[in-house]
Amino acid sequence: EAGVTQFPSHSVIEKGQTVTLRCDPISGHDNLYWYRRVMGKEIKFLLHFVKESKQDESGMPNNRFLAERTGGTYSTLKVQPAELEDSGVYFCASSQWLAGQETQYFGPGTRLLVL
Amino acid sequence: GNSVTQMEGPVTLSEEAFLTINCTYTATGYPSLFWYVQYPGEGLQLLLKATKADDKGSNKGFEATYRKETTSFHLEKGSVQVSDSAVYFCALTRKSGGYQKVTFGIGTKLQVIP
Numbered sequence: 069e070a071g072v073t074q075f076p077s078h079s080v081i082e083k084g085q086t087v088t089l090r091c092d093p094i095s096g097h098d099n100l101y102w103y104r105r106v107m108g109k110e111i112k113f114l115l116h117f118v119k120e121s122k123q124d125e126s127g128m129p130n131n132r133f134l135a136e137r138t139g140g141t142y143s144t145l146k147v148q149p150a151e152l153e154d155s156g157v158y159f160c161a162s163s164q165w166l167a168g169q170e171t172q173y174f175g176p177g178t179r180l181l182v183l
Numbered sequence: 184g185n186s187v188t189q190m191e192g193p194v195t196l197s198e199e200a201f202l203t204i205n206c207t208y209t210a211t212g213y214p215s216l217f218w219y220v221q222y223p224g225e226g227l228q229l230l231l232k233a234t235k236a237d238d239k240g241s242n243k244g245f246e247a248t249y250r251k252e253t254t255s256f257h258l259e260k261g262s263v264q265v266s267d268s269a270v271y272f273c274a275l276t277r278k279s280g281g282y283q284k285v286t287f288g289i290g291t292k293l294q295v296i297p
Contacts, residue, residue, distance in 0.1 A: 072226075074226075099282060101284075101285075103285070103287075105290075108289075109289065110187075110287045110288060110289050110290075111227075111272065111285075111287040111290075112287075113284045113285065113286075116282055116284070118282070123282060124282070124284070159226070159227060161227075161285070163283075169234065170276070170282075170283050171229060171232065172276075172283075172285055173229070174219070174226050174227035174228070174229075175226050176225055176226030177226050177227075
């Protein structure tokens with residue numbers, strides 16, 4: 069079974085540009101999460117989808133970040149316009165509830181550097 | 184709110200040494216506890232977990248016991264190998280509104296030298 073995949077693996081852009089990150093969850097997983105690790109800090113929750121619906125976007129830093137999950141499959145996270153402090157590693161995770169338990173499976177992350 | 188505290192490291196050990204990475208947490212109720220590992224150039228992988236007090240999670244020679252009285256989930260391995268070099272994240276989940284947000288520690292970098 070394929071794991072969570074993310075694209076691109078790395079992205080280097082200039083301040084003010086737009087970047088779109090993509091996450092493909094494990095097939096059949098309704099829950100999809102985005103997290104971010106800024107250099108030297110903890111991995112922080114950004115938002116959560118159940119299928120195509122946003123359940124919680126309390127971790128989104130500001131309105132320059134827009135996440136979508138069309139059709140409840142893959143998800144995109146767009147940063148527009150990017151700022152220097154947006155640099156970090158963006159992780160996606162997916163999960164499914166089984167017998168009252170949930171374990172989130174993480175993708176390899178996208179390393180974003182804003183210059 | 185929920186929080187996880189762990190040493191940032193780096194921790195440098197010789198091969199076959201004993202490893203302990205401390206992790207303590209703050210959370211209401213009964214969270215589930217996890218250790219994730221990130222090998223160089225790879226994503227986060229679930230290493231082990233424990234869902235209730237006194238449970239012991241184990242995998243690949245690593246162990247951690249859920250200690251509610253000390254709010255701890257320390258990671259141990261009796262004999263580390265060079266291939267264990269990675270960043271280790273302690274984490275917890277606390278169900279909220281039908282889903283579980285993961286709260287992570289800062290991550291501890293482990294370097295094992297031959």
